[in-house]
Amino acid sequence: MLPSRLMRALCFVVLLGSLLWSSTAVAQASDVDRLIYNLANSEDFRVRTQAALALGASKSERATAPLCAALGDSNTTVRAASAAALGRLASGGGRECLERRLGAETSDVVKATIQKALEVIKSGGGAEPAFASDTKFYVGIGKTTDKTGRGTAQVDGIVRSAMTSKVAQTPGLLAAPQNETPADAKRRLAAHAGVKGFYLSPGVAPPDYAGGNLKVKIEVAMLSYPEKNLIGSFSVNLTEPGVSPGSTENENELLRMAAERAIDKFAGIAANQ
Numbered sequence: 001m002l003p004s005r006l007m008r009a010l011c012f013v014v015l016l017g018s019l020l021w022s023s024t025a026v027a028q029a030s031d032v033d034r035l036i037y038n039l040a041n042s043e044d045f046r047v048r049t050q051a052a053l054a055l056g057a058s059k060s061e062r063a064t065a066p067l068c069a070a071l072g073d074s075n076t077t078v079r080a081a082s083a084a085a086l087g088r089l090a091s092g093g094g095r096e097c098l099e100r101r102l103g104a105e106t107s108d109v110v111k112a113t114i115q116k117a118l119e120v121i122k123s124g125g126g127a128e129p130a131f132a133s134d135t136k137f138y139v140g141i142g143k144t145t146d147k148t149g150r151g152t153a154q155v156d157g158i159v160r161s162a163m164t165s166k167v168a169q170t171p172g173l174l175a176a177p178q179n180e181t182p183a184d185a186k187r188r189l190a191a192h193a194g195v196k197g198f199y200l201s202p203g204v205a206p207p208d209y210a211g212g213n214l215k216v217k218i219e220v221a222m223l224s225y226p227e228k229n230l231i232g233s234f235s236v237n238l239t240e241p242g243v244s245p246g247s248t249e250n251e252n253e254l255l256r257m258a259a260e261r262a263i264d265k266f267a268g269i270a271a272n273q
Contacts (some may be wrong), residue, residue, distance in 0.1 A: 032058055036066045039082075045075040046256065050161050052078060056085025064089060068097035071105075071114075079105070080113040087117025095121045129174055131192050136172040137270050138189060138197045140180065140225045145203035150248070158252055159202050159218065162259035170267055176225065185226035197225030198270060202262065207251050214243035214250055218258045222266065234269065236262045 035058070039051035052070055055063035067089070070082035083101070086094035095118065102114045129138070141163050144156040160178075167175045176185060176197075189197050201221040208215040219235045236258045243250045 032060050032062055036062070039066050039070050039078075045073075045078050048073065048075065048078045049081045049165075050157070052081040052085045053161060054157065056081075056088035059089070064093045064097075068094065071097060071101040076107050076110055079107065079110045083110060083113040083117045087120040090121045129176060129188060131174060131188070131195065134172055135174045135192065135195055137267075138174050138176055138185075138192075138195050138225065139167055139266075140176040140185070140197070140199040141167070141178070142199060142201040145201070148204055148206050148251075150251075155204055155255070158255050159204060159259045162256040163200070163202065163263055166260040166263035170263060173263075173267060180226075182226040189226075196270070196273070198231075198266070199223040199225040199228050200262075200266060202259070204255065209243065209245040212242060214240045214247065214254060216251065216254045216258055218255070218262050220262050220266065222269065231273075232269075234262075234265055236265060 032055070035051045035055050039048050039055065042048050042051070048070070052067060055067055064086070067082045067086050071079055071086075073079050073082065083098060086098055098114050098118050098121075102111065102118075105111050105114060131138075141160055144152065144159045146152040146155040148155055164175055167173045174195075176188075185197065189195060199222075201223065203219045203221075205217040205219065208217075215237065217235055217237045219233060221233045222231045223229060224231060238254050238258045238261070240250055240254055
């Protein structure tokens with residue numbers, strides 16, 4: 001029997017990996033340079049983490065070297081995201097640097113991520129969602145309805161990245177692959193009779209700068225899964241004072257926080273269903 005601490009680490013890692021490997025958010029070629037720069041230079045570990053995940057989804061051969069370098073990042077989350085991204089890329093160079101890093105890595109979380117990534121590379125890609133003994137809710141997250149006017153791909157990337165990362169860190173929740181078919185969802189849920197499926201469909205309202213404050217709102221429709229019958233909805237509102245209109249950086253940060261709180265709110269609602 002593995003220690004509970006390691007079991008929790010393994011569950012987190014497998015969830016992170018399954019979310020990344022099923023991602024449909026493929027980076028555009030013109031974005032690769034920016035992502036590589038952010039991964040190597042941003043002072044915010046969350047920006048580096050998102051850059052790693054996006055590079056893993058980019059399918060660009062140029063992503064392997066910077067992701068390998070990021071396996072030495074000072075932040076555990078960035079290292080885990082980089083390892084999972086290399087598994088997504090499934091390149092020979094990624095396998096080599098993952099194997100090298102495995103011997104030097106000190107974090108159980110990152111070690112488990114590396115091992116999972118290596119398994120995926122060796123199997124040719126793809127991974128089943130990993131149901132654990134404490135999994136209660138199987139959660140699909142849909143594409144974000146964007147009313148900000150900023151560009152759906154960017155807003156959707158921020159919201160879904162934050163929501164899926166939060167799902168991976170929340171006990172009892174397991175994320176469904178984003179391209180999962182209803183048949184596959186039914187098959188997986190049938191094998192785990194005690195697990196209930198939910199589908200979350202987020203929407204982002206235009207940012208409100210009234211009164212010198214920035215307000216963001218995320219509305220989430222909650223549906224059954226995989227049937228996608230509407231169960232209800234809820235929203236999360238956050239305000240940051242003293243923000244000038246058009247501050248994209250502040251909008252991004254508040255959106256991330258709101259998306260994470262949406263998962264907290266969902267977990268509470270689901271527990272009472």
